[in-house]
Amino acid sequence: MEIILLLITLLIAGVLSFFAKKTKHSGLITLWGQILAAFFALLLCFKITAAGPVTLLNFFYADALSAFFLFLISISAVSSAFYSKWYFKDEENTGFYNALFNLFVFSMYLVVTVNNLGMLWVSVEITTLASAFLVGYRNNKTSVEAAWKYIIICSVGITLALFGIILLSYTATADAGIKSLNWTELNAGKNILNPMVVKAAFIFIVVGFGTKAGLAPMHNWLPDAHSQAPSPISALLSGVLLKASIYAIIRFLIIAAGSVGFSFCGNILGLFGLISLGIAAFFILVQKDLKRLLAYSSVEHIGLISVGFYFGGKIGIFGALFHSLNHAMAKGLMFFSSGNIIKKYGTNNINQIKGALETVPLAATAAFIGMFALAGMPPFSIFMSEFAILMSGFKGGYYYSASAVLLFLAITFGALIYQFGGMLYGKKPANLEKTKEPLDIAVFFGVIIVVMLIFGLHLPEFVNTIISNAVDVVMGAGS
Amino acid sequence: MEMMLYGVLVVALMMTIVKRFSALVTAFAVQSFLLFLLIFIEAVKSGSIQLYVVAGLILIMKVIAIPAFLGRIVKKIKTSEELGLFVNTALSILIAVALVGISYYFIGNFLPSMEKESKTALVISLSVTLIGAFIMILRMKALAQVVGLLIMENGIFLAGASITDGVPFFVEMAVSFDVFVAVIILGVFVYRINSLFTHIDADKLNELKG
Numbered sequence: 034m035e036i037i038l039l040l041i042t043l044l045i046a047g048v049l050s051f052f053a054k055k056t057k058h059s060g061l062i063t064l065w066g067q068i069l070a071a072f073f074a075l076l077l078c079f080k081i082t083a084a085g086p087v088t089l090l091n092f093f094y095a096d097a098l099s100a101f102f103l104f105l106i107s108i109s110a111v112s113s114a115f116y117s118k119w120y121f122k123d124e125e126n127t128g129f130y131n132a133l134f135n136l137f138v139f140s141m142y143l144v145v146t147v148n149n150l151g152m153l154w155v156s157v158e159i160t161t162l163a164s165a166f167l168v169g170y171r172n173n174k175t176s177v178e179a180a181w182k183y184i185i186i187c188s189v190g191i192t193l194a195l196f197g198i199i200l201l202s203y204t205a206t207a208d209a210g211i212k213s214l215n216w217t218e219l220n221a222g223k224n225i226l227n228p229m230v231v232k233a234a235f236i237f238i239v240v241g242f243g244t245k246a247g248l249a250p251m252h253n254w255l256p257d258a259h260s261q262a263p264s265p266i267s268a269l270l271s272g273v274l275l276k277a278s279i280y281a282i283i284r285f286l287i288i289a290a291g292s293v294g295f296s297f298c299g300n301i302l303g304l305f306g307l308i309s310l311g312i313a314a315f316f317i318l319v320q321k322d323l324k325r326l327l328a329y330s331s332v333e334h335i336g337l338i339s340v341g342f343y344f345g346g347k348i349g350i351f352g353a354l355f356h357s358l359n360h361a362m363a364k365g366l367m368f369f370s371s372g373n374i375i376k377k378y379g380t381n382n383i384n385q386i387k388g389a390l391e392t393v394p395l396a397a398t399a400a401f402i403g404m405f406a407l408a409g410m411p412p413f414s415i416f417m418s419e420f421a422i423l424m425s426g427f428k429g430g431y432y433y434s435a436s437a438v439l440l441f442l443a444i445t446f447g448a449l450i451y452q453f454g455g456m457l458y459g460k461k462p463a464n465l466e467k468t469k470e471p472l473d474i475a476v477f478f479g480v481i482i483v484v485m486l487i488f489g490l491h492l493p494e495f496v497n498t499i500i501s502n503a504v505d506v507v508m509g510a511g512s
Numbered sequence: 513m514e515m516m517l518y519g520v521l522v523v524a525l526m527m528t529i530v531k532r533f534s535a536l537v538t539a540f541a542v543q544s545f546l547l548f549l550l551i552f553i554e555a556v557k558s559g560s561i562q563l564y565v566v567a568g569l570i571l572i573m574k575v576i577a578i579p580a581f582l583g584r585i586v587k588k589i590k591t592s593e594e595l596g597l598f599v600n601t602a603l604s605i606l607i608a609v610a611l612v613g614i615s616y617y618f619i620g621n622f623l624p625s626m627e628k629e630s631k632t633a634l635v636i637s638l639s640v641t642l643i644g645a646f647i648m649i650l651r652m653k654a655l656a657q658v659v660g661l662l663i664m665e666n667g668i669f670l671a672g673a674s675i676t677d678g679v680p681f682f683v684e685m686a687v688s689f690d691v692f693v694a695v696i697i698l699g700v701f702v703y704r705i706n707s708l709f710t711h712i713d714a715d716k717l718n719e720l721k722g
């Protein structure tokens with residue numbers, strides 16, 4: 034029931050915000066729509082945690098893994114909606130933007146609640162279609178170029194994933210006699226699937242959804258799309274869109290692992306993860322564009338999440354899921370605060386942004402703290418999840434890979450401090466005056482920072498349970 | 513049935529040597545029509561209403577609506593019909609044949625236990641998918657990329673129709689709808705690219721890098 038309410042709320046918010054005449058009203062409708070949707074999502078989380086998986090009409094299925102992703106989406110969506118209302122306050126005709134914002138979030142909630150793997154594919158494709166115009170929203174040369182690459186590359190990727198799904202469906206009918214593509218049924222019969230076909234299918238699926246998740250070397254669309262989209266959308270893309278694709282990969286991983294063993298699936302993810310970490314570290318070091326830098330940082334963190342699945346074990350998977358959540362929060366904060374800095378300077382170019390602490394002190398302070406959180410400095414929560422992933426790597430005997438991860442993380446740490454140091458300190462341009470920043474944005478930044486600190490120092494029992502239950506689903510103990 | 517499958521492959525190979533956009537769209541319509549026949553024959557054999565609906569959808573959308581829509585765009589933006597080949601036709605067909613070989617090798621190696629008929633269908637559908645990707649990469653015009661994507665989707669559709677007992681009906685519907693929406697959105701962006709850049713050469717969309 035909550036699922037229906039959740040989805041209907043978002044659709045209604047989308048329609049209302051489209052017809053709202055004033056920018057302020059449109060933004061408010063989106064914000065309250067997202068808050069209400071998040072409320073239903075959390076309600077669903079509690080229900081699943083207390084009473085197990087929820088099914089509805091043989092179409093929706095939400096277990097503990099879905100619950101974790103519902104939690105993640107709801108946090109990111111509400112914060113992005115809040116920031117988006119502020120970010121667009123001086124612009125007109127935002128109805129179209131807000132409607133697509135709601136539709137985009139709708140499609141991501143849909144990804145994590147459908148049962149049928151074909152519908153899962155369709156939902157992931159809807160996320161691309163809904164966000165294409167958001168990426169190209171500015172309608173100038175660079176943003177249209179970014180949007181074009183985004184749809185084309187992601188559609189090709191997802192088409193390959195569909196081929197994988199069809200292979201899986203073939204072995205399901207031929208070897209296991211399962212007529213439907215429902216995840217629950219495939220999961221129940223995963224032991225009798227043909228391992229060779231499953232292997233081929235899983236490769237296609239990882240390459241396909243991996244494109245959408247931003248795994249290197251299929252990540253080419255990501256820096257373009259992230260840098261050209263308006264900042265609230267960049268945060269959504271980074272925070273949840275990439276994770277929604279990771280969710281899709283995990284769903285298939287559970288089935289494939291039951292058929293061909295966890296290590297085969299883990300190795301593939303580990304390979305892509307390590308390539309992503311390496312490429313991202315290099316591009317962060319030499320980056321000249323602030324938002325592209327943050328985009329490459331997303332490639333790095335997605336890489337780290339897949340490496341978490343490669344190292345595996347309870348701790349590794351816990352780390353990977355926990356890291357998804359932490360990255361969404363830290364990257365959200367970074368895109369929001371950088372959005373303010375970019376608004377002030379009117380450029381994304383790192384060399385032209387100097388002395389931000391003097392001109393936009395609040396946003397710059399938030400970016401300063403967010404940078405350390407993102408780089409994995411204790412006591413912020415990213416440190417904890419990175420630590421968990423690395424620990425499972427060393428414990429599992431993956432010495433070379435874990436050392437490589439450590440090296441890449443160290444390079445990124447240094448690169449982030451180097452890049453942001455130049456932007457935050459230094460001499461401010463003479464023509465820029467200090468801006469007075471509103472209190473609500475300061476509180477907003479503060480809340481995100483405090484939550485990251487709390488999650489880093491002591492993970493609340495509720496969140497811990499949600500993640501642990503999701504880990505059980507991935508390990509095959511739950512469901 | 514076999515005839516139709518090979519027909520789909522032959523049309524796909526022909527697509528790699530055409531130089532004009534209208535020829536590419538016509539070839540796509542022909543290929544989609546062959547898919548329609550495949551499904552239609554299947555529908556007559558089994559008498560399943562769902563298959564009739566799927567066949568009808570293909571006929572309306574892929575054989576009629578999408579080619580018409582693409583043709584309209586070309587007329588409206590008054591661009592030249594040239595596709596802009598990065599590699600000449602002789603090399604293109606060689607690469608395409610190599611792709612068929614790769615598909616044959618991949619399917620043979622990974623799925624040795626499959627029956628011969630399914631195997632043929634799967635090799636052809638994978639080849640068509642790869643040829644679609646090839647057209648997307650090695651043709652300059654943005655519109656050629658749209659058709660390349662559609663060809664890839666045709667390949668996937670063929671796989672779904674021939675090796676499984678049919679992907680569930682509502683999934684089939686949803687996928688078709690998705691493709692349709694994607695083509696329309698891409699069409700809108702072609703207009704935007706044309707008005708902002710005054711050309712639709714996808715290879716010149718290279719301002720963003722690094």
